[in-house]
Amino acid sequence: MKKFSFLFSLALIPLLNLYSQNIEIPLDTTVITQHSVSINGKSIDYTAETGFMPLWNDDREPIASLFFTYYKRNGIKNTENRPLVISFNGGPGSASVWMHIAYTGPRVLKIDDEGFPIQPYGIKDNPHSILDVADIVFVNPVNTGYSRAIPNAEGKVDREKFFGVQADIKYLAEWLNTFVTRKNRWLSPKYLIGESYGTTRVSGLALELQNSQWMYLNGVILVSPTELGIKRDGPVEISNRLPYFAAAAWYHDALPAEL
Template sequence: MALCVANAYAQDSNNSASNPPPTPVEKSKSVASANERILSAESAVHSNGQVMIKGKAVPYKVTAGTQPVWDKDGKVIASLFYTYYQRSDVSNKDKRPLLISFNGGPGSASVWMHVAYTGPKMLNIDDEGYPVQPYGIRDNPHSVLDVADIVYIDPVNTGFSRVLDPKADRTQFFGVNADIAYLAEWLNTFVSRSSRWNSPKYLIGESYGTARVSGLAKELQNNHWMYLNGVILVSPTGLGIKREGPVNDALSLPYYAATAWHHKVLPADLQKRDLNELLPEVENFTLNEFIPALAKGGFIDAQQRQQIAAKVARYAGVSETAVLQHNLAMPPSFFWKELLRTRGQTVGRLDSRYLGIDRMDAGTGPDYNAELTSWLHSFTPAINYYLRDVLKYKTDVKYNMFGPVHPWDNSNDRTGENLRLAMAENPYMRLMVQSGYYDGATNYFDAKYTMWQVDPSGKMKDRMEFKGYRSGHMMYLRSEDLATSNEHIREFIKKATPANGQAAKY
């Protein structure tokens, strides 16, 4: 059943004169829609704010609203909710970068990066990212709004976005390529309505959102003739790049080592080293010894098997017995349960700094994801308060942190190859990958591998960069990494915005 969202033309109390109040007709529509809980395909609420970034005041205008999704015949079939921030003391949009932001899931709203990473408001959390009360938001002094305008978009059935036509075919929304196709059409309209065709444009996606923006890079260029300056992948998925067997089994080991180091369970000689000194050693072992050993399968020499098991156990902070019992390839779910089993604790999947407690210490995996329950604890009240009470987007509809988008069609995922082709076609385009060392779902070494495989020729590697952080999937929840990761985005945008007259050519 498609839920509905009320029309939202009401104006914020600090709205400027440039944003006139709704007409009487709009007011009557708003009341009727609210009473009927029927989604208005188009709506907008405007307000103004100011945030201190890097010691300077940055004034901005924010629009929270909906924009339609049309079918091939021009009929409205759905509507997407978005939140659009524009720096208000910049008059020339032609030179002003636009950052287009998506989260993942699939089925996740854009809330995560919106109120915890790049936007002018952030969660009320402690310095390590844990929830505190009272819930709410505060100014984000590290937002990249000083260098780029930002739009956060909720795909169909996430956030307040909904299917409007009950007869609409769900397959046109819920699949790798369908998702990319309709979102590209939506962005074409948004960019046109916002007069942003001349602006340098950047896509940023987190988790599954990295597949989304990788595919959008090519879709926008090839079918909408919209060329981008950069793509930022935050905690990327595999992007359709194959990595079965020994490669897949081995790539988790550097993440295991980072997590074990964080929880201080490594052998003393490893534990006393800095993480940035330790990880290159583990990465080298993974590529040059561990993958070749796993490739031998059951025919590996017994002595070599024992030697590899000893090294894996040493780096992962677990027993040799546990490694040998898994034929050297210990799965992540077991690691989350095993690492601190003797302490009676589990470690988080998306961020292994977080600890959980299970019904019993025995078992092969944790009872729940300790990090996700913590995040939902702080994000859900914050986004509902911010959209409804601060931005005044009034609706009785539930904000879907995770919405009903399954079954999801994962077939023909060529998003990594599509990103490569988009970059090859566009000499302006650059790529940055950001990952947390303690992310066990989309681990950082897997992310490095993805970046290496996007362009096997190596001809574009000078346009690609990797940044790692001492936190997890949402590395920006840790205060120190929030500052650093936003600065990396700021530098990336400046680097990928060409000087006046600089031609896009090889």
């Protein structure tokens, strides 16, 4: 038994050495697969593309590799009238995961209305996905999900490039320019959707994309907007609650006919 344990330990040494080495960050690679989903009772064929796309500095050196998942409905010949929705979650340290697998993606977790998993565990078609009317890309900001900053020759990361309200907005605008160009979606209607802190992110992105990238959006969607500790009294506070009142009234079929 002792001999077996010794030999087993020796066999583990190469594996330990492997995991002790630095893991190379994927820079520019994707995987493409074909799928079908039922949305509102209609079968939708679509292409799923997931992978990494780089971000460069002014010297054209890669400084980050951002992970994304891009869903595109098949059979659309003219994308000029096909909306592209660019989706973010919040945090700001959250990957774009819950908008992906709980709300707008073509496949979602099996969860109840309160967000708790239900048996049998797994995933299912999302009958309420927006993929029937719009293509969607879910973007993971740097150091969320699989996205990573790339150290320079000295092994250091320029943290000021990524970690800050304005820094976050600026580099994501640059990356989105590359994505939209590569996917040939400049003529498509473009929308941003953000959840929680993502509402702050997309609010800033809308202006940054316009000012620095000449990318004009068709709309911005705010999901669960956060006050971020900013409190206001009186009429301003009441007016800020109007979207919540409208959503609750819609859910309970209490909206007037004209709305």
